[in-house]
Amino acid sequence: xxxxxxxxxxxxxxxxxxxxxxxxxxxxxxxDRLGSPLPVDHPYFQRSLERGDGRTSxxxxxxxxxxxxxxxxxxxxxxxxxxxxxxxMVANPGPGLPEASVLARGTEEQKEKYLGPFVxxxxxxxxxxxxxxxSAGSDAAAIQTTAQKDGDAWVLNGAKCFIGGASRSDWxxxxxxxxxxxxRNAQRSFFVEQGTPGLGNFKIEKKMGLKAYESTSFTLQSCxxxxxxxxxxxxxPKSQAGxxxxxxxxxxxxxxxxxxxxxxxxxxxxxxxxxxxxTGLIKRERIRDRIECMSRKLRSARLICLRACWLVDQKRxxxxxxxxxxxxxxxxxxxxxxxGLEILGQVAGTGxxxxxxxxxxxxxxxxxxxxxxxxxxxxARQLVGLPR
Amino acid sequence: MDFGxxxxxxxxxxxxxxxxxxxxxxxxxMHEQQRSIGNALHRAYAEIGLADLETPESLDxxxxxxxxxxIVNEELAACDVGAAIALDRLGxxxxxxxxxxxxxxxxxxxxLCDGPAPRRAILIHEEIDRDPGKPISLWVDWVPADEIAGVxxxxxxxxxxxxxxxxxxxxxxxxxxxxxxxxxxxxxxxxAEQWTGPDAASRAHARARLWVASxxxxxxxxxxxFSRLYAGQREAFGKPIxxxxxxxxxxxxxNMALEAARLLVHEAAWRLDQGEDATLESASxxxxxxxxxxxxxxxxxxxxxxxxxxxDYPVEKHxxxxxxxxxxxxxxxxxxETAGRQLETGVPPLNxxxxxxxxx
Ligand SMILES: Cc1cc2nc3c(=O)[nH]c(=O)nc-3n(C[C@H](O)[C@H](O)[C@H](O)COP(=O)(O)OP(=O)(O)OC[C@H]3O[C@@H](n4cnc5c(N)ncnc54)[C@H](O)[C@@H]3O)c2cc1C
Numbered sequence: 012x013x014x015x016x017x018x019x020x021x022x023x024x025x026x027x028x029x030x031x032x033x034x035x036x037x038x039x040x041x042x043d044r045l046g047s048p049l050p051v052d053h054p055y056f057q058r059s060l061e062r063g064d065g066r067t068s069x070x071x072x073x074x075x076x077x078x079x080x081x082x083x084x085x086x087x088x089x090x091x092x093x094x095x096x097x098x099x100m101v102a103n104p105g106p107g108l109p110e111a112s113v114l115a116r117g118t119e120e121q122k123e124k125y126l127g128p129f130v131x132x133x134x135x136x137x138x139x140x141x142x143x144x145x146s147a148g149s150d151a152a153a154i155q156t157t158a159q160k161d162g163d164a165w166v167l168n169g170a171k172c173f174i175g176g177a178s179r180s181d182w183x184x185x186x187x188x189x190x191x192x193x194x195r196n197a198q199r200s201f202f203v204e205q206g207t208p209g210l211g212n213f214k215i216e217k218k219m220g221l222k223a224y225e226s227t228s229f230t231l232q233s234c235x236x237x238x239x240x241x242x243x244x245x246x247x248p249k250s251q252a253g254x255x256x257x258x259x260x261x262x263x264x265x266x267x268x269x270x271x272x273x274x275x276x277x278x279x280x281x282x283x284x285x286x287x288x289x290t291g292l293i294k295r296e297r298i299r300d301r302i303e304c305m306s307r308k309l310r311s312a313r314l315i316c317l318r319a320c321w322l323v324d325q326k327r328x329x330x331x332x333x334x335x336x337x338x339x340x341x342x343x344x345x346x347x348x349x350x351g352l353e354i355l356g357q358v359a360g361t362g363x364x365x366x367x368x369x370x371x372x373x374x375x376x377x378x379x380x381x382x383x384x385x386x387x388x389x390x391a392r393q394l395v396g397l398p399r
Numbered sequence: 400m401d402f403g404x405x406x407x408x409x410x411x412x413x414x415x416x417x418x419x420x421x422x423x424x425x426x427x428x429m430h431e432q433q434r435s436i437g438n439a440l441h442r443a444y445a446e447i448g449l450a451d452l453e454t455p456e457s458l459d460x461x462x463x464x465x466x467x468x469x470i471v472n473e474e475l476a477a478c479d480v481g482a483a484i485a486l487d488r489l490g491x492x493x494x495x496x497x498x499x500x501x502x503x504x505x506x507x508x509x510x511l512c513d514g515p516a517p518r519r520a521i522l523i524h525e526e527i528d529r530d531p532g533k534p535i536s537l538w539v540d541w542v543p544a545d546e547i548a549g550v551x552x553x554x555x556x557x558x559x560x561x562x563x564x565x566x567x568x569x570x571x572x573x574x575x576x577x578x579x580x581x582x583x584x585x586x587x588x589x590x591a592e593q594w595t596g597p598d599a600a601s602r603a604h605a606r607a608r609l610w611v612a613s614x615x616x617x618x619x620x621x622x623x624x625f626s627r628l629y630a631g632q633r634e635a636f637g638k639p640i641x642x643x644x645x646x647x648x649x650x651x652x653x654n655m656a657l658e659a660a661r662l663l664v665h666e667a668a669w670r671l672d673q674g675e676d677a678t679l680e681s682a683s684x685x686x687x688x689x690x691x692x693x694x695x696x697x698x699x700x701x702x703x704x705x706x707x708x709x710x711d712y713p714v715e716k717h718x719x720x721x722x723x724x725x726x727x728x729x730x731x732x733x734x735x736e737t738a739g740r741q742l743e744t745g746v747p748p749l750n751x752x753x754x755x756x757x758x759x
Binding site: 345349 | 707726
């Protein structure tokens with residue numbers, strides 16, 4: 012056993028801390044006060060790019076080198092970034108959520124075409140993954156967006172919602188079905204480039220929290236895209252491949268989402284502790300016990316996230332641990348923010364205190380990328396064979 | 400024993416529910432945005448008699464008690480809690496006035512808040528009594544009001560009313576914006592009125608806590624109902640999400656929490672109306688509401704999934720406002736302290752015969 016942090020990771024975390032303190036947190040608070048996402052031309056994005064963010068991990072011509080301990084490393088960075096502002100983290104430019112799918116299933120041409128511009132981007136660029144629909148979220152197999160072959164094109168029809176960064180993305184990886192009746196087996200992912208006729212009606216939602224990034228609904232109306240825009244090309248294995256790819260995008264991220272939640276919870280804990288010390292409240296056992304409990308729960312959730320990531324690095328299965336990390340991280344961070352509200356009392360009633368923002372922000376962590384209930388369903392399948 | 404509601408109260412519930420449905424429901428986002436509810440609503444509220452429920456008869460009020468008020472608060476808050484607070488100009492400042500002195504003090508408070516534009520009186524619960532001779536300096540980070548005519552400070556055995564030297568700074572509050580929101584500052588203010596009396600203070604605290612608790616009941620109910628109905632209609636994996644046991648149990652737990660909290664509030668209010676000491680009961684009723692609010696609010700959002708996180712639906716507002724309500728009435732810790740101290744010194748709360756240790 013070894014619970015120490017690798018020196019390289021430590022160094023990277025410290026760099027995120029400096030950047031977070033200087034740029035991320037202020038940008039997050041700015042967006043929250045404004046009540047709308049940071050605009051595309053916000054100086055934060057340019058600076059983030061100059062700092063080296065917004066790039067793909069894909070290396071042209073090479074099979075992507077996987078560093079030792081990559082998942083654990085990523086986890087620590089995710090926790091630290093979210094500590095400063097999770098909304099801004101998601102708002103960051105880069106190939107984002109769909110990158111993993113493209114790396115796993117994309118053809119070489121697709122990697123070149125869609126990840127290429129992210130190798131050394133000339134400006135902040137975004138991409139997004141569009142799965143959720145107004146009538147289907149958790150039940151991702153039930154999506155209604157259709158893709159039909161028509162001569163030399165795929166024709167997409169449907170509506171998507173809550174898609175992070177959709178209106179500013181260079182391209183959208185859109186999940187659609189070839190045949191609604193066949194459920195998950197018929198799902199495929201398609202690259203839809205911004206500006207394609209038929210892609211439109213972008214509407215940026217008004218959210219409760221995480222306001223720094225846009226969550227956007229849009230429609231696809233007889234949207235024609237070239238045949239080669241099918242992720243993985245025509246040759247990809249037919250049954251369930253598309254659905255599985257999409258799910259992989261989410262699965263890989265679960266412990267990372269858990270870690271982000273822990274980071275947000277840690278921010279809430281720090282605010283509470285700072286306040287309790289300043290005001291002398293910390294001397295009251297009732298308060299101190301609650302803070303102790305919260306810090307204990309956050310530490311244990313972090314360890315669960317770490318273990319789930321460590322299993323990834325060991326190339327061992329982690330379905331159970333990944334869901335546990337996601338479920339527990341989300342739960343604990345909400346509790347920490349809630350506790351913060353209680354400890355800060357009236358101060359938290361003012362809508363411009365960080366703790367109040369964290370209370371709203373953390374709620375999303377139990378919804379995005381598989382709700383808390385869905386994580387429990389997954390774990391119950393493992394533990395007691397809960398039938399599908 | 401009778402858990403039924405008397406006819407008179409029943410009529411009141413219906414009146415409040417109708418007012419809520421016709422005047423408040425559907426307007427809550429607008430009220431939130433405008434930070435006010437408008438004078439017409441104040442007039443309508445007064446016209447149907449809801450403004451003077453607990454006002455003494457000598458002031459043309461209905462002289463009803465805490466239970467009636469709690470029931471009405473729940474009905475109105477279920478539609479728009481920010482508006483319900485804004486409508487109640489005296490709010491819980493009524494209770495020190497009533498309990499320490501009576502009709503005359505209430506009349507003076509009413510006169511203070513009277514005027515064409517809505518002005519409110521604000522109650523601050525304090526853990527120590529103020530020295531009546533000393534000037535009052537105080538900073539409160541947030542109160543759910545904009546125009547404040549008076550600040551009532553209620554300590555363990557005393558209360559005082561400040562009407563001058565009140566400085567406020569508007570702010571973007573976390574919730575309850577329909578009733579405004581500002582920080583409050585008293586700099587060496589002098590009390591316009593002051594009272595002393597431990598029993599009156601204790602009853603005033605108790606009634607004020609129930610005022611907040613009953614507002615919370617309304618929001619708890621709203622979020623339970625909205626999410627329950629949504630879960631019955633929304634489908635995932637081939638059936639209504641409400642029929643997935645994980646969610647079904649959550650919905651059941653939420654409704655249990657609501658019912659438990661409501662009964663504690665009603666019992667405490669009833670005891671107060673009987674003239675009993677309900678210090679423990681009202682403090683623990685508020686604690687129960689705050690504890691329920693901690694998870695029932697977020698669960699309402701959770702049941703709606705991503706939709707719950709968006710401002711198109713009311714549950715995110717419920718979640719925020721439940722938490723802000725929990726900061727009122729002196730807050731959780733003060734209520735826990737009161738309840739805890741009662742356990743130390745008072746009669747054991749569940750015993751119906753002689754407590755074990757005291758048996759001969
Ligand atoms: C801030 C934010 C950002 C997002 N970003 C993206 C994005 O970039 N791309 C994207 O594709 N999507 C995105 N989403 C959508 C998100 O993935 C969905 O909201 C989520 O999967 C839940 O789906 P839903 O909202 O349709 O809820 P529903 O599926 O309708 O679920 C409603 C409720 O039912 C419960 N439920 C469902 N099935 C079961 C079951 N079997 N057992 C027990 N309970 C169940 C759920 O847990 C939930 O509580 C985002 C959402 C948010 C809030």
